[in-house]
Amino acid sequence: MFSYIVRRAAGMVVSVLLVVTITFILMQLIPGDPASVLLGPNATPEQIAALNRTWGFDRPILVQFYKYFVNFLRGNLGESIFFRQPVLRIIGQRAETSVFLGIMALMVVVGLGIPAGVIAAVRPNSWVDTSLLLLALAGASIPSFWLGLMLMVVFAGKLHLLPSSGYTSVIATGNLANLKNLILPAFALGFVNAALVARTARSSMLDVLRADYITTAQAKGLRDSVVILKHALRNAAIPITTVISFTFASLVSGAVVTENVFALPGVGSLIVQSVLKRDYPTIQGIMLVVAVLYVVINFVTDLTYAFLDPRIRYR
Amino acid sequence: MSFAKLILRRKTLLFAVGILLSLVVISIFSPYFVPYDPDALSLTDRLKAPSGAHFFGTDHFGRDIFSRTLVGTRVTFILGLSISAFALVFGVPLGVLSGYYDRVGMVIMRVIDALMAFPAIILALALMAIMGKPGMVNVIIAVGMVWAPRMVRVVYSSTLSLRENTYVEAARALGASSGRILVRHIAVNLLSPVIVQSTFTFAFSIMEVAALNFLGVGIPPYVPSWGGMMNEGRTYIIRAPWIIIFPGVFLALSVLSFNLLGDALRDRLDPRLRNIV
Numbered sequence A: 001m002f003s004y005i006v007r008r009a010a011g012m013v014v015s016v017l018l019v020v021t022i023t024f025i026l027m028q029l030i031p032g033d034p035a036s037v038l039l040g041p042n043a044t045p046e047q048i049a050a051l052n053r054t055w056g057f058d059r060p061i062l063v064q065f066y067k068y069f070v071n072f073l074r075g076n077l078g079e080s081i082f083f084r085q086p087v088l089r090i091i092g093q094r095a096e097t098s099v100f101l102g103i104m105a106l107m108v109v110v111g112l113g114i115p116a117g118v119i120a121a122v123r124p125n126s127w128v129d130t131s132l133l134l135l136a137l138a139g140a141s142i143p144s145f146w147l148g149l150m151l152m153v154v155f156a157g158k159l160h161l162l163p164s165s166g167y168t169s170v171i172a173t174g175n176l177a178n179l180k181n182l183i184l185p186a187f188a189l190g191f192v193n194a195a196l197v198a199r200t201a202r203s204s205m206l207d208v209l210r211a212d213y214i215t216t217a218q219a220k221g222l223r224d225s226v227v228i229l230k231h232a233l234r235n236a237a238i239p240i241t242t243v244i245s246f247t248f249a250s251l252v253s254g255a256v257v258t259e260n261v262f263a264l265p266g267v268g269s270l271i272v273q274s275v276l277k278r279d280y281p282t283i284q285g286i287m288l289v290v291a292v293l294y295v296v297i298n299f300v301t302d303l304t305y306a307f308l309d310p311r312i313r314y315r
Numbered sequence B: 001m002s003f004a005k006l007i008l009r010r011k012t013l014l015f016a017v018g019i020l021l022s023l024v025v026i027s028i029f030s031p032y033f034v035p036y037d038p039d040a041l042s043l044t045d046r047l048k049a050p051s052g053a054h055f056f057g058t059d060h061f062g063r064d065i066f067s068r069t070l071v072g073t074r075v076t077f078i079l080g081l082s083i084s085a086f087a088l089v090f091g092v093p094l095g096v097l098s099g100y101y102d103r104v105g106m107v108i109m110r111v112i113d114a115l116m117a118f119p120a121i122i123l124a125l126a127l128m129a130i131m132g133k134p135g136m137v138n139v140i141i142a143v144g145m146v147w148a149p150r151m152v153r154v155v156y157s158s159t160l161s162l163r164e165n166t167y168v169e170a171a172r173a174l175g176a177s178s179g180r181i182l183v184r185h186i187a188v189n190l191l192s193p194v195i196v197q198s199t200f201t202f203a204f205s206i207m208e209v210a211a212l213n214f215l216g217v218g219i220p221p222y223v224p225s226w227g228g229m230m231n232e233g234r235t236y237i238i239r240a241p242w243i244i245i246f247p248g249v250f251l252a253l254s255v256l257s258f259n260l261l262g263d264a265l266r267d268r269l270d271p272r273l274r275n276i277v
Helices: A002-028 A034-039 A045-055 A061-073 A088-121 A127-141 A146-160 A178-210 A212-219 A222-234 A237-261 A267-276 A279-309 A309-315 B005-035 B066-098 B102-115 B120-131 B136-162 B166-173 B178-215 B225-234 B242-269 B271-275
Strands: none
Touching: A002 A061, A002 B102, A002 B120, A034 A045, A034 A279, A034 B225, A045 A061, A088 A127, A088 A178, A088 A222, A088 A237, A088 A267, A088 A279, A127 A178, A127 B242, A146 A178, A146 A237, A146 B225, A146 B242, A178 A222, A178 A237, A178 B120, A212 A222, A212 B225, A222 A237, A237 A279, A237 B120, A237 B178, A267 B120, A279 B120, A279 B225, B005 B066, B005 B242, B066 B102, B066 B136, B066 B178, B066 B225, B066 B242, B102 B136, B120 B136, B136 B178, B166 B178, B178 B225, B178 B242, B225 B242
């Protein structure tokens, strides 16, 4: 196990390095003098000189890359042109909304996806199975922002059941009722991935249900619920977990648009704002944070598998 | 597979192909047969609900949603095709070389994995910001850069398994050059996975283009596009939801039919691809 962890950790470090390099190269592609681009049109010569000192924009490219990397390790992702504050701090302020939205969307994914998949696998070709298949197809084809807008029309506009937009911090106000604002966005965001998880849960459950130990368990006279939940679902868990861990990237992508639809003050709406305002340091900071998070999550998932299934360690 | 299921498959495939063909016809000919000029303003007809005069209603400028939605098909298909082509042009050569030469593969696949660590829309948004202006070509590059790595992955995995085939070994034993093996024995057999992946690329890329247009960073707002229409309709969503409903239905139907087609092609051409594509 130890050597497996070391190998995967080394892989993770290489990926992080590459992610940092790619963002660096991308930012080199912006036309114009970097210091004036980063400071915006109203910069003074003193500010430009100071920025050149921190990031070394007037030095050779390798020195720049070195400084960029050192700054990254120190957690210095630069300063936002628009907010005039360190990028990392702004991302931190916006993180709460996105994290809560992500958790709630994940609850939709798991809470809808796994039961739906299990039911479809237990009764293959039944109406439940067919409608699940259709729903899964629809889920994969409906853009999450459109679904969000439609939910808004129905639940906020017509039925007045849930708020349609905005979000105030639960942590700052201590008011849990604010989470109501995230229900519609979380559903819009989670539905697509729930469909995917349901499909995977169905097919891996179908594989497992054919196994001999299921027949044995049934022959022992165990109740169906015990056989399905204890013997089958546990063994079908690995592929399902994989798909759930894949949903991270797709949840982040979806969140960018969903936060925008529901006017939520999260990291997703921050990047859109920054693109519209050409706030390059913020764009770059968000890219880095999200990609590094992705690499780390992959690492943790891989370790979890290796822990759950010893065969993986020896591959 | 039961007989009923086979018929059902056939039906869904027919449905998908039917929708696709109609959309292709619409995208080519719609400018000649739509009832209104898609850009014609009519202040007396603002925010009209769907009716006999305006099948899909009108927007806040009194423009006909039906005409705009149909004409928007064209820009969607042009972008979808161009992005798939972009992914092919970069993805196939890189994938084949990485799969065939281990050393090349080690380097390229690392970079590809790192590129794929950026969630699709975030990479596309950043690229749009870097290129500076909204526009068709920039959208093709931005979204193409997102989907090309995924094409590389598919081609790479397929090449890895293809090169282990006995006929490749036989060709090598007969003294065939690497170039000949790559073109005559490997590239030819990549056709199925590449076609299948292109179908999915098309489906995902038109969804992403719509998202970019919806966020206002895709193609310029004066070109009628489904994402752009939905963006403009947001302010009036409660009063005039039809501005958003119809372009969304068209988008979902296009994506759905490409996904169905991709699934069907995959099962038809090579069921083993399920694990790769």
